[in-house]
Amino acid sequence: MQTYIPRMLAARLDGATDSFPATALLGPRQCGKSTLARHFAASQPDMLFLDLENPSDLAKLEDAEYYLAQHAGRTVCIDEVQRRPDLFPVLRVLIDRDRRPGRFLLLGSASPELLRQSSESLAGRICYLELTPFLPDEIADTHSVTELWTRGGFPDSLLASDDEASTDWREQFVRTFLERDLPGFGYSLPGVAMRRFWTMLAHYHGQTVNYAKLGQALDVSDTTIRRWLQALAQTFMVRLLPPFTSNTKKRLVKSPKVYLRDTGILHRLLDIVTWDDLMGHPCVGASWEGVVIEAIASLFPDAQHAFYRTASGAEIDVIVERRGRRIGVECKMSLSRRLSRALPESMAECGLERVLVVTPDASDDLLRPGVEVCSLRNMRARMTELLTG
Numbered sequence: 352m353q354t355y356i357p358r359m360l361a362a363r364l365d366g367a368t369d370s371f372p373a374t375a376l377l378g379p380r381q382c383g384k385s386t387l388a389r390h391f392a393a394s395q396p397d398m399l400f401l402d403l404e405n406p407s408d409l410a411k412l413e414d415a416e417y418y419l420a421q422h423a424g425r426t427v428c429i430d431e432v433q434r435r436p437d438l439f440p441v442l443r444v445l446i447d448r449d450r451r452p453g454r455f456l457l458l459g460s461a462s463p464e465l466l467r468q469s470s471e472s473l474a475g476r477i478c479y480l481e482l483t484p485f486l487p488d489e490i491a492d493t494h495s496v497t498e499l500w501t502r503g504g505f506p507d508s509l510l511a512s513d514d515e516a517s518t519d520w521r522e523q524f525v526r527t528f529l530e531r532d533l534p535g536f537g538y539s540l541p542g543v544a545m546r547r548f549w550t551m552l553a554h555y556h557g558q559t560v561n562y563a564k565l566g567q568a569l570d571v572s573d574t575t576i577r578r579w580l581q582a583l584a585q586t587f588m589v590r591l592l593p594p595f596t597s598n599t600k601k602r603l604v605k606s607p608k609v610y611l612r613d614t615g616i617l618h619r620l621l622d623i624v625t626w627d628d629l630m631g632h633p634c635v636g637a638s639w640e641g642v643v644i645e646a647i648a649s650l651f652p653d654a655q656h657a658f659y660r661t662a663s664g665a666e667i668d669v670i671v672e673r674r675g676r677r678i679g680v681e682c683k684m685s686l687s688r689r690l691s692r693a694l695p696e697s698m699a700e701c702g703l704e705r706v707l708v709v710t711p712d713a714s715d716d717l718l719r720p721g722v723e724v725c726s727l728r729n730m731r732a733r734m735t736e737l738l739t740g
Contacts, residue, residue, distance in 0.1 A: 356506075358387050359489055359649075360482050365391070367478040368426075368453040372446040375432075375457045375466070378482035379587035379613075380532060381524065383506050384458045387482060388428050391456070398426045403434040415441045423449060428456040432466075433536060439472040446476050461536055462585040484613050485509055486649055487727050496711050496727055500642050501626045503615015514625050521619040525549070528588070538582045544569060548579050552589065552609055553620035557637030559606040560591070580609070587612060592644065595657040595670050597701060608658055610641045617641065639684035643709045643727065644669055647680060650734055659701055665693035670701055673738045679706040694722065705737055
């Protein structure tokens with residue numbers, strides 16, 4: 352049995368269940384939601400678990416209002432809740448009868464936008480939390496940054512016995528996601544074409560989206576590309592990073608950047624197995640950028656994230672804005688620390704207080720006024736200081 356690895360979201364989960372009648376713990380399949388919920392249950396006496404992929408548990412909810420009313424005094428955890436969106440009006444009725452915190456813990460593999468009925472039925476009664484695959488700080492004592500980067504953060508991939516076993520797990524994940532999960536979310540999409548599309552996105556990882564070019568390559572319309580991309584984004588497979596907007600008179604790029612949210616899945620689609628393979632691949636820089644961006648996005652869910660790029664090529668990888676503070680992040684996997692000559696001007700245009708240059712492993716240092724290098728290990732602490740201090 353694998354040792355439980357503490358998740359950074361656990362404290363927020365405790366806080367949410369102490370404040371809201373319902374808490375939705377969302378995230379991609381196999382990222383550890385059920386494991387975290389069962390760990391949480393250790394502090395919740397007599398917690399009831401229902402897995403909607405289990406036919407017997409699904410049958411118990413044929414008359415959901417009656418069944419759940421019989422367990423009104425217990426915390427009820429419902430896994431794979433997206434399989435029964437019709438439950439949300441029932442939960443609203445039960446919650447309104449007794450609005451005590453911590454009544455329901457809902458686990459799902461679809462975004463709040465996809466679970467539209469929950470936001471309509473449980474507004475003001477539910478808190479949404481997103482669990483990602485493992486983050487750098489969570490595995491700092493057990494795994495190296497290079498292992499997380501190469502294999503990605505899905506527990507079964509990261510903790511596999513070797514690179515081949517990890518690669519095999521990710522291949523099965525991709526196949527199952529396309530053949531079973533996407534149809535289960537209500538998307539009737541062609542599996543073979545979606546595999547090609549997902550692979551093409553892997554080659555575009557870290558680049559701006561060109562809907563017309565993707566459509567031409569796959570012989571489908573721009574509208575179809577947007578629909579497929581939305582499906583992958585709403586199931587936590589893809590992140591679309593919007594462009595930064597400001598009052599600058601410069602011509603700014605207007606299309607979002609696309610990232611595969613887990614680098615292990617990215618590397619499987621690009622047929623990268625080992626760290627040596629990755630170091631020799633043209634995508635290595637963009638791959639590192641994805642690692643950093645996912646770590647940043649998990650820090651402050653209430654922050655705004657964007658990238659800055661002008662038509663002339665000046666750019667900043669990520670701009671993070673929170674409560675009136677704004678900083679930039681440059682993702683550099685090379686320790687050469689070569690930065691754009693236009694960086695000072697870009698900082699002024701964007702109103703940045705500071706730029707962090709995040710590397711895989713380096714001594715923190717001040718490169719120039721307002722610009723400092725920061726290792727991935729220390730990024731969380733430094734960004735917390737800058738955005739909350």
